[in-house]
Amino acid sequence: MFTIEHDFDATIITLIDELPKDSPVGARPLNEDVVIQSFDDRVIVEQFDPDTGELSQIVMTIEQLDELRAALNLPEGNYRLERR
Structure with a gap:
């Protein structure tokens, strides 16, 4: 499951981990x-790390x-994208 929200200066996508409906509990x-x-x-890209209690964050340029x-x-x- 995921959600998409549009803020003033950003689009925010949240990816939610969920089990398939037919999966046994646990x-x-x-x-x-x-x-x-x-x-x-x-x-x-952010994700909370329950082991450390901290938010892990990765910042990428649009090119990356x-x-x-x-x-x-x-x-x-090895690859290189050609930029126009």
């Missing part, structure tokens, strides 16, 4: 929600996000 531990905040110049998106669909190797 089949696997659920992970904390992943929150993705998309701005004009950067993307912030584009490269990640491309990398998810490519085989092992």
Whole structure:
């Protein structure tokens, strides 16, 4: 499950971990929600770490996000995206 919200300067996507309806109770531990905040110049990915009690955060440029998106669909190797 996920939600999408539009704020003044960002789009916020929250990915919610949930078990499939036919899973037995306690089949696997659920992970904390992943929150993705998309701005004009950067993307912030956050997830609460219950072991440390802290919020883990990754900040990526839009270019890095584009490269990640491309990398998810490519085989092992070295690549460079051409920018226009």
